[in-house]
Amino acid sequence: MQNIFSYRGNILSTEPPTRFLLYIDILGFKDMTLNDPRKVARVYSILDKLNVHKHPNFKTIVFSDTILTYNPELVESKEDREYIVWYLTEFAEDLYSRLVGQDIYFRAILVGGDFHHFQLENVQCFFGGALIRAYLAEQGMPFFGLVMHKDCVPYNRYFRLDEFNDEFSFVYLSRPIEQLHNLGAKSYPVSFPEVDDMAPDMPESVRFLRDIYALMRGRRAPEIRAKALTVWDFYFRRYPEIVSALVASNFSVDALGPRGAWKDEKAALEEKIKYYKRIGSGTEMSIAVQKFSKSRNGNP
Numbered sequence: 001m002q003n004i005f006s007y008r009g010n011i012l013s014t015e016p017p018t019r020f021l022l023y024i025d026i027l028g029f030k031d032m033t034l035n036d037p038r039k040v041a042r043v044y045s046i047l048d049k050l051n052v053h054k055h056p057n058f059k060t061i062v063f064s065d066t067i068l069t070y071n072p073e074l075v076e077s078k079e080d081r082e083y084i085v086w087y088l089t090e091f092a093e094d095l096y097s098r099l100v101g102q103d104i105y106f107r108a109i110l111v112g113g114d115f116h117h118f119q120l121e122n123v124q125c126f127f128g129g130a131l132i133r134a135y136l137a138e139q140g141m142p143f144f145g146l147v148m149h150k151d152c153v154p155y156n157r158y159f160r161l162d163e164f165n166d167e168f169s170f171v172y173l174s175r176p177i178e179q180l181h182n183l184g185a186k187s188y189p190v191s192f193p194e195v196d197d198m199a200p201d202m203p204e205s206v207r208f209l210r211d212i213y214a215l216m217r218g219r220r221a222p223e224i225r226a227k228a229l230t231v232w233d234f235y236f237r238r239y240p241e242i243v244s245a246l247v248a249s250n251f252s253v254d255a256l257g258p259r260g261a262w263k264d265e266k267a268a269l270e271e272k273i274k275y276y277k278r279i280g281s282g283t284e285m286s287i288a289v290q291k292f293s294k295s296r297n298g299n300p
Helices: 029-035 037-048 078-099 129-139 175-181 202-217 222-238 240-248 263-278 284-296
Strands: 002-005 020-026 059-063 066-070 106-112 116-119 124-127 145-149 161-163 168-171
Touching: 020 078, 020 129, 029 037, 037 078, 037 263, 037 284, 078 106, 078 145, 078 263, 106 129, 129 145, 161 222, 175 202, 175 240, 202 222, 202 240, 202 263, 222 240
Parallel strands: 106 145
Antiparallel strands: 002 116, 020 066, 020 106, 059 066, 116 124, 145 168, 161 168
């Protein structure tokens, strides 16, 4: 029996966290499994490509619709905590970016606290106060994207936050909108010819807001509309001029800058969306889940 990673601590401790946990839940997974198994294969293929797997300072566990990422080595300094929080937030941002345009959403919680991961002879064990805190919080908050626990907030350096409730802050993962907002324009479109360099990847953010708007106003289940409304409300309150310009233009990126400013980025986004819609197709997993789905539904 080998103990891989373990940290003993108290979830209620007032000491600064030495371990951080990013808890991600893929939403609508049951419906995908029952009605759209190809989308399940797509989800897992996207998860398999995430940048976190290339980083030696983090470990990731995936089971069903849940992804857990944490730092196995304990951190003691303020600088190291800032580093861990920065990268865990960027891992959520990476997943957000890959899912834009896929009609697949997630809810993520970033917390600090104790988390244990053991490898026994035949099974893996993972548990801890941080996992319980994240699970319970995730169940009770209607939103898409990422929220950060107040224990993590002092170590956030690069993302805009706003208070969600007494315990958590909403994280704006669409950083290009914040970059455009910081240029200080009072109305849109702006006339800066180099705005695409100042706020790159803007088409991705516009597509995300377009999809959230459609979810909020569409005929989806009430709980889905409620989550979309929460996200929309945060973005509208933070960026009222930008969001209003997008709504008035039916979500044209040209409403924010000179016509054609993000032409190359827009084309790249469309190609990326097409790529991730196809990812996983034809794989052994995709073929297997579709075959099982057909047999379950009585189709040959």
